[in-house]
Amino acid sequence: MTKKIRVASGQGFWGDWLEAPRRQVEGGPVDYLMLDYLAEVTMSILQKQKERDPNMGYARDFIGAMESVMTAVTERGVKVIANAGGVNPPACADAILALADKLGVRGKLKVGVVTGDDLLPRLDELIASGHALSNMDTGEPLSTVRDRVLSANAYIGSTPIVQALSQGAQVVITGRSTDTALTMAPLRYEFGWKADDWNRLAAGIIAGHILECGAQSSGGNCLYDWQNIPDLADVGYPIAEASEDGTFVIYKHPNTGGRINVPSVTEQLVYEMGDPHTYITPDVVADFTSIRVSTDGENRVKVHGIVGREATDKLKVSIAYRSGFKAVGTLVYSWPDAMPKAELADRVLRERLERLGLKFDHILTEFVGVNSTHGPLAGSPARDIPEVQFRIGVRSNSRTDVERFTRELAPLVLNGPPSVTGFAGGRPKVEEIVAYWPALVDKTVVTPQVEVRS
Amino acid sequence: MKVRLVDLAHTRSGDKGDTANVGVIALRPEWYPVISAQLTRERVAAHFKGMIDGDVERFELPNLNALNFLLHGALDGGGTLSLKTDAQGKVYSTALLRMVLDVPDAEAKAAGMPEAPR
Structure with missing residues (x-):
């Protein structure tokens, strides 16, 4: 049988359902658990927390989530990818290792930490060397609000996560990674996709887009036929089952509520969409107009046909002031x-x-x-x-x-x-x-x- | 024949700064061409007149039987600046569903579209 990799979505934002991570690793076999904690303003909140206490600045919900899934990680080999590190990924990793100590599994756990996205300490140096960091909407240079900046983080892509996985990390903690890279990186690592395999990378990004908002693709906040979506109290979060060629199926664990069908997945595809031809990420530019979706059995939707093209030479920076x-x-x-x-x-x-x-x-x-x-x-x-x-x-x-x-x-x-x-x-x-x-x-x-x- | 968009499509919306996006998905594939022809950039801009300050952009996703509209200047500054209840444009898409389309009788009947209640 050809290799399939299952990435389960367990958190769509900081504040999402606390039950979801555990349900994703206990409801059926999965290979990876993907937890997205960061929205645009989250970084500045975390920066304020870090200013008050240098050991803070990460999504603390992640500690509870890890406690609820630790056995699956250390005993069954489920790996966790999370951008819970916020503005302080090393402190987040320390907290996870302390948790492993408490649970008596420290010897069984390797934690990967991705840093380098935090540009706050380098802002003046960057501005002085000609990086205006102009506002993408207004064109104003950052110097106009420089003294009021609270946080500045580059959105980084899949490469460092792939590196952490290849070094044996079972839990990878990032700061401001793109939400979609959290799903694409494990697929790229497992299938050995090349850094210029634009179509496959774009497929991984689109799988990430479908997973990054948790149950929003499996029946949550779904307008289509909402009256008949079964058992939202017991909603199953989405899982992407991907193949080497970049095709994937979105499904959920058996005996869970919610519903995955072409309309529920399509609603999530158009969520927060800009120009669909040009979905820019650090890894690849994905073309959402190439996506094909079809039914693949009950609560299963196949996604295929995805086309991507070369990434740009820029990274987006999220600055809060x-x-x-x-x-x-x-x-x-x-x-x-x-x-x-x-x-x-x-x-x-x-x-x-x-x-x-x-x-x-x-x-x-x-x-x-x-x-x-x-x-x-x-x-x-x-x-x-x-x-x-x-x-x-x-x-x-x-x-x-x-x-x-x-x-x-x-x-x-x-x-x-x-x-x-x-x-x-x-x-x-x-x-x-x-x-x-x-x-x-x-x-x-x-x-x-x-x-x-x- | 008058046809309500709410009977033809489902929608979802989100935000990017002060821009709301509205994704419109045909409830039946055979309705997509009619929806696509009816929902021009100009008509959608006219529908939201008084609610948005900026331009409207329109994109087609025929594989998904969907259109995507970007409504600029829709969110009172957007994000944390906005004073609106719907600062993130989460339900902007339902406001689009209030549109009533005037579809030629033969076309509407051939596509099996439900007539708007009088």
Whole structure:
């Protein structure tokens, strides 16, 4: 029988289902467990944690996940690939080795650590040597916000993960790897795909795209025929069963809920899609218009025909910087005349904010239940709508002004329109905005490092 | 004949900065050509007028019976800057499903499309 490699998705973001990793290694045979923890803003949160404590800065959920799957790793040879390292992969590896100590399996565990994506300590040097790190959306050079930068990480690809695996790592911990590389790397390692085998590499990337959001391809958040998707309480997360030629089947363990079919996989394929001809990764440019999907039995979808082309000479850099403050608050108005009451509350509050002379870059009002998701397309609400949530947010560079806004909402309960409730949560919280600055950097300036610890 | 897009397609959306993407997938392969012909860049831009500040881009994925639209300036700044409930554009795609298409009778009947309720 030809070799098949099974990569199981066990986490689609930091905060995803804690049960999923264990269920993926216990529900049936798999070769790899892929855990994706990092979203665009996650790195800056982790950077703040690391500033407070140099041993922090990684996704701590990963420790619990590893505890739940450790036996499968040390006894059955399941390997784990995770970008849980955040801004501190070495500390994350230390925590996993400490866990192995506690579980008495330290002698049986090799942990690979991938570093080199963190550009924060090198930013000034990079800018001085002519790397403008201009914002991909606005074209502004990074120097305009340099003093407010919190984190800067290059998205790195599959190569260092492949190296760690070839050095015997059973658990590979990365920082800001691309989500898709976490799935592609083990396939590239197992099948010995060449670094310029664009079609196969692109297939591995697309398998990664289908797996990287956990159950979003196996029935979760699936609009197609959602009423008939069975047993979401027991949803099975997706697994890619790949062959050497780059074709793969998406399936889930038997006796689990959810549903994998062509529509569920297609919905995930178009999720967060840009130009489908040009899905750029550090390893390859994948062409999503080449993808063919077909049914391959119950809860099995075959994906094939994928075409890729040569990667670019740049890496994307994810930069987070402080960008002012915001707060959002809500109140609920009830029938009769719920909507006119909520609209009056909005007018009253805005007039008071103006009289106080507060400076906001932006004020946004939404009426939840009426227009918060579909805006004017939703039309006017029914006259007898039972309730409306008035939701107002402000943004400003002045923390003081945002703080004062948070004091102006609650008084409306006693001195504004009637039939109001839903303020039990207290004053809205002032949040510092950590904004995202996407940039590109020459590949040559980023050198990932791999270390395997035991 | 008036046909509701919600009866013809399913959708999913996500974000990239201040841009929302809306992927539209035909519920039946034979409906894809009609959907593709009807959902022009201009019509989708007109549908979202007042909700987005920027341009609309349109891409075809015939293998998947799907279209992808990029709605620029759709998310009140996007990501952490946005004050919107749907700051990440997660349900923007359902707003597109509110479109009602005017499909020539013969074409709609031949493709077995359900008529919009009057």
